[in-house]
Amino acid sequence: MEAVNIIALSMGAAWASGINLYATIVMLGYMGMTGNIDLPPGLEILSDPMVMGAAGLMYCVEFFADKVPGVDSGWDTIHTFIRIPAGAMLAASAVGDVTPVIALTAALLGGTLAAGSHATKAGTRLLINTSPEPFSNWTASVGEDLLVIGGLWAALHHPALFIIGLIAFIMLMIWLLPRLWRLIKQVFRRIGSWLGLCEPPQPLSPPTIDKTIEQSSKSKV
Numbered sequence: 001m002e003a004v005n006i007i008a009l010s011m012g013a014a015w016a017s018g019i020n021l022y023a024t025i026v027m028l029g030y031m032g033m034t035g036n037i038d039l040p041p042g043l044e045i046l047s048d049p050m051v052m053g054a055a056g057l058m059y060c061v062e063f064f065a066d067k068v069p070g071v072d073s074g075w076d077t078i079h080t081f082i083r084i085p086a087g088a089m090l091a092a093s094a095v096g097d098v099t100p101v102i103a104l105t106a107a108l109l110g111g112t113l114a115a116g117s118h119a120t121k122a123g124t125r126l127l128i129n130t131s132p133e134p135f136s137n138w139t140a141s142v143g144e145d146l147l148v149i150g151g152l153w154a155a156l157h158h159p160a161l162f163i164i165g166l167i168a169f170i171m172l173m174i175w176l177l178p179r180l181w182r183l184i185k186q187v188f189r190r191i192g193s194w195l196g197l198c199e200p201p202q203p204l205s206p207p208t209i210d211k212t213i214e215q216s217s218k219s220k221v
Contacts (some may be wrong), residue, residue: 008162009040010094012155014110015166016148017087018117021079022059023148024090026052037156042093066141069129076122087114116173123180 016024029046032039045051065075091110092103121144128136154162 004159004163006040006095008155008159010091010106010110011113011166012152012162013043013090013094014087014113015117015169016152017090018083018114018119019121019144020059020062020148021083021086022055022062023145024152025055026059027149027152029055031156040094040096042096043090063141063145066144067134067138069134069137072137072141073122073126073129076118076125080118080122083118084111084115087111087118113170116170116177119177120173120180123177123184127180127183 013024013028025046028037028039028043029048029052031037032044032047033052039047062075066072088107088111091113092107095102095106125137125140128140131137151162151165154165
């Protein structure tokens with residue numbers, strides 16, 4: 001059971017970091033400071049008032065930046081270089097005093113998981129920003145914060161259920177990310193055509209259509 005708790009905390013911290021790193025640090029630090037959980041030695045630093053104060057300040061900045069369409073995507077782009085390494089570090093620190101092999105394995109898995117959750121968040125928000133109204137953006141932002149808080153709470157209090165939910169999330173992420181990438185490319189292609197940076201796809205002319213049909217018939221023969 002202890003191994004399940006460690007896996008849930010390690011991977012939960014990495015997963016949540018990819019969505020909202022500062023909320024993850026504040027929640028883990030607060031729960032450790034108030035004695036609700038016993039943080040592993042590698043994560044005890046999160047309950048330090050200076051660390052919590054800095055994370056809380058950055059969370060406030062992100063809270064407002066994340067509600068502005070366009071600004072949130074720029075924020076996500078910058079945090080590609082922050083959330084993923086931080087997720088790997090938190091995952092490695094959460095496993096406690098173990099061999100370097102286990103710590104490195106946790107860091108690799110945690111970094112990959114943080115990258116996946118970050119890509120899913122950033123890609124989804126980029127598509128939401130194509131909508132002219134801001135309400136869907138606000139709803140998504142608040143939903144992400146609640147997802148991080150609820151997910152970490154489950155990881156700390158119901159680790160087995162969290163691991164099941166995490167596996168389901170990973171399967172959904174594997175299915176969703178390629179589709180998000182195709183949609184994002186279409187959005188950028190459309191923006192490029194509006195700005196005159198690339199030519200819109202031209203319809204086939206009648207001779208081209210006839211030639212295409214003829215080539216298709218020959219290939220079938």
